[in-house]
Amino acid sequence: MSDTPPDGSMTPAEAAATPDEHARSAEGALVRADDVVAGYFPGVDILRGCNFFLREGEIVGIIGPNGAGKSTLLKALFGLIPVRRGEVTLRGESITSAPAHVLVRKGVGYVPQTQNVFPSLTIEENLEMGIYLRPKQFGEQFDRVSTLFPLLGERRKVKAGALSGGERQMVAMGRALMMDPSVLLLDEPSAGLSPMFQDEVFIRCKKINAAGVSIIMVEQNARRCLQICDRGYVLDQGRNAYTDTGSNLMHDPKVIELYLGTLAGSKEKKTP
Numbered sequence: 001m002s003d004t005p006p007d008g009s010m011t012p013a014e015a016a017a018t019p020d021e022h023a024r025s026a027e028g029a030l031v032r033a034d035d036v037v038a039g040y041f042p043g044v045d046i047l048r049g050c051n052f053f054l055r056e057g058e059i060v061g062i063i064g065p066n067g068a069g070k071s072t073l074l075k076a077l078f079g080l081i082p083v084r085r086g087e088v089t090l091r092g093e094s095i096t097s098a099p100a101h102v103l104v105r106k107g108v109g110y111v112p113q114t115q116n117v118f119p120s121l122t123i124e125e126n127l128e129m130g131i132y133l134r135p136k137q138f139g140e141q142f143d144r145v146s147t148l149f150p151l152l153g154e155r156r157k158v159k160a161g162a163l164s165g166g167e168r169q170m171v172a173m174g175r176a177l178m179m180d181p182s183v184l185l186l187d188e189p190s191a192g193l194s195p196m197f198q199d200e201v202f203i204r205c206k207k208i209n210a211a212g213v214s215i216i217m218v219e220q221n222a223r224r225c226l227q228i229c230d231r232g233y234v235l236d237q238g239r240n241a242y243t244d245t246g247s248n249l250m251h252d253p254k255v256i257e258l259y260l261g262t263l264a265g266s267k268e269k270k271t272p
């Protein structure tokens with residue numbers, strides 16, 4: 001049975017969030033989550049049947065109110081919490097609840113929101129931790145990552161604890177890139193940064209994506225996130241509420257009213 005009412009009472013973005021439409025669109029996706037139920041405590045489900053997909057080359061944003069389950073969805077994709085129902089696949093292969101080190105070997109990187117660097121280690125040592133599974137490739141990968149973010153090479157001997165929040169975020173992303181992942185999961189990369197550094201983070205994400213990495217990004221800064229995303233998902237109470245291109249979501253009256261709030265009338269900024 002179709003989830004979309006024939007009277008067209010759903011907006012296109014709402015209709016796209018239905019399981020039926022998800023099943024149609026997610027065919028051949030790089031990462032795919034179907035009907036995922038997950039949580040932290042027995043009997044308490046935070047994700048209550050989430051659907052998600054990422055195509056090769058895309059940046060996909062996940063936005064929604066506080067406590068909607070955005071970070072929980074990333075953790076479920078990365079095997080940090082058990083999936084109680086549903087399936088997660090990578091290139092069609094099941095990775096449901098696979099441990100993080102297995103996913104890292106398969107080319108998935110994850111940057112948590114907080115405590116994502118070792119403050120007492122240098123930049124170089126932090127990046128070394130990112131490639132402990134293949135230590136012989138350290139030099140080659142450090143050079144590659146430093147080409148993307150020259151500051152990491154220039155300040156390689158500086159302790160991460162001495163860096164600004166924006167620089168620490170760069171170290172965290174750099175470390176996740178050391179294994180040359182094809183997919184990067186970013187949990188609120190702009191959190192706690194000043195507007196200028198937030199902008200830098202979004203520009204950096206575009207740069208990483210242009211280098212061939214597909215990105216899944218959870219963000220509180222919903223408007224800015226949607227500006228750089230190919231597609232976005234709005235989660236609410238552990239379920240899909242809306243999904244569409246970043247641009248369509250940004251201009252969807254219901255999404256503006258419910259989730260973009262007072263920012264709705266604000267001037268849009270362009271990402272170089």
Ligand SMILES: Nc1ncnc2c1ncn2[C@@H]1O[C@H](COP(=O)(O)OP(=O)(O)OP(=O)(O)O)[C@@H](O)[C@H]1O
Binds near residue numbers: 064066069072220
């Ligand atoms: N480690 C944890 N243990 C128990 N409950 C948790 C844990 N992390 C999150 N939760 C709960 O799961 C729910 C969803 O949290 P989650 O962090 O996924 O939300 P979110 O959409 O990312 O929101 P926010 O932007 O506020 O982080 C919340 O009710 C939260 O209290």
